[in-house]
Amino acid sequence: MPTKHERIGVVKDQALAEALESVASLIGPKAPTATVVHDLAIRGAQAMCDEETGRRELLRELAHWSTSDDPPWDPDVLSRVDELTAG
Numbered sequence: 001m002p003t004k005h006e007r008i009g010v011v012k013d014q015a016l017a018e019a020l021e022s023v024a025s026l027i028g029p030k031a032p033t034a035t036v037v038h039d040l041a042i043r044g045a046q047a048m049c050d051e052e053t054g055r056r057e058l059l060r061e062l063a064h065w066s067t068s069d070d071p072p073w074d075p076d077v078l079s080r081v082d083e084l085t086a087g
Helices: 014-027 033-067 075-079 081-085
Strands: none
Touching (some): 075 081
16 A cells, blocks of 8 residues: 555564454454554553553652652661661
8 A cells, every 4th residue: 555654564574463462352353463563562552651661750759859858768777777687
């Protein structure tokens, strides 16, 4: 089918075949493989971006907690953690 967009070749190796098979019941048998691969790539990219956003947010929270004057842990226990776990 003619398109103005660049086409890419994707090798249907064992991992891709298993991925396609794992979503076949969710997508339906009539969807063209190229459409399924396209949709999985878009959704996979979004999932990776969402994971990275979540990771960065957790790191920001950790940085905030670790520099806070009132952290969500007992500073005295933390200062004695080696002593408390040594035996």
